[in-house]
Amino acid sequence: MIPSSQPLAASSRAAARRVLVVDDHASIRELLATWARNHGYDPSTAADGRAALDALERDPYDLVISDVRMPDLSGMELLQRRPVANAGAAFVFITGFGTVQEAVQALQAGALDYVTKPFNVEELFSRIESRLAPVTTATPRERTTVGANSPGLLIGAPATLQKLYGLLDQIAPARSTVFISGPSGVGKELIATELHLRSNRASKPFIRVNCPAIPKELQESELFGHEKGAFTGANRRREGKFFHANGGTILLDEISETSLAFQSKLLRVLQEREYERVGGNEIIRLDVRLVATSNRNMAEMVAKGKFREDLFYRLNVVPIDVPSLASRRDDIPYLVDFFVRRFCEENRRSTLPVTDAGMAALVARPWSGNVRQLQNVCERAVVLARSEVLDVPSFFLHLEIDNRDERAAAPVELTVAAMERQLILRTLEQTRANRTEAARRLGISVRTLRNKLNEYRAMGIQVDAMLDSAAG
Helix, strand or coil: CCCCCCCHHHCHHHHCCEEEEECCCHHHHHHHHHHHHHCCCEEEEECCHHHHHHHHHHCCCCEEEEECCCCCCCHHHHHHHCCHHHCCCEEEEEECCCCHHHHHHHHHCCCCEEEECCCCHHHHHHHHHHHCCCECCCCCCCCCECCCCCCCCCCCCHHHHHHHHHHHHHHCCCCCCEEEECCCCCCHHHHHHHHHHCCCCCCCCEEEEEHHHCCHHHHHHHHHCECCCCCCCCCCCECCHHHHHCCCEEEEECHHHCCHHHHHHHHHHHHHCEECCECCCCCEECCCEEEEEECCCHHHHHHCCCCCHHHHHHHCCEEEECCCHHHCHHHHHHHHHHHHHHHHHHCCCCCCCECHHHHHHHHHCCCCCHHHHHHHHHHHHHHHCCCCCECHHHHHCCCCCCHHHHHHCHHHHHHHHHHHHHHHHHHHHHCCCCHHHHHHHHCCCHHHHHHHHHHHHHCCCCHHHHHHHHHC
């Protein structure tokens, strides 16, 4: 993910890619097209959203770089209305009036990236190139994505991804409801997004609903909409999430956190494919695929009467269970490589290789917070790195470990701690017990090093004897 000093034409990845550049400013349009052509892409241009839609209906493209705000047809509308034949085309938005909310909406709708003006053209294409990684079964130090219909969003070992993508490709054409279960932080939302992108609904909306964030008394109104005067504060008719998802996919994230009243209404939607706004009598027909996720034990919730059994059966037509990261350690090297490269790019740092010892320590850890926790640790390691590589201390000296979690997974944690301790003591020996120099080489503060030595003394390790021997 680091900007390459070599033209992208030197890469076989760029040579075959067709790109459509859409912008109502001719200068930007020609700049991007010229740069793309000189670096091995096959560019076409469109002066507005309507012309771009016509181009997408005529020819296949691998990539669309589009302005967001254009007259008549916006970039977001172009993404949502792209023809099925170009459902796999990656969209990158550029805008001079970007907002955080708009960026989130674009990425949730399936955009590959969202870039604000002014931008560096070379950096823009470097970001694009890094995100359009090809199918590969290379070593764990190279990002691996597998899938025929679109650039893969998921990162992991080839065998894991091939199995998962095979399942997604099998169920994507159907309208059947999919239930994705697994602990928090394992990537359930990404799997739902990938399922949408591989379906024949990819050109239609993908609406994500975070159920726990909606008060239970408002869930029906938020999802199905309401009529004016339906309740206090309902000053006008409002359409719900299902209305906006019509024709596409709706993701009910953590559906276990919904009320029984809402569950009853949702059951009708799944059975009859229709609903009514709160306070209304109009029957609204619906064509939407529903994907639900939960980190809870649903069988237990059903047994306790906290979730409707009949609804669960309707949701659980196609179940996908996502195991914890500790249960799929083969994925960790691929995830680490992806996160480190990504955060190096975002922080404008040179690439930071992960040592074998550092990777082994990461693979050994239980990761109670799953992929989300691993991502945070990688980001912290990159931001705080003081050396040219990332080793065991880079990831763990700044990490506060939950003692209870450590005791629960003693064999794994002791392995990590032993590797860290071995590296620190060996560095002190090499620097003849010079704490300042050892801390510099380890990429930590002298205070952190002193605290670690005190910790080892408390464990009964003969630290002082070792230091005296090294200094002597």
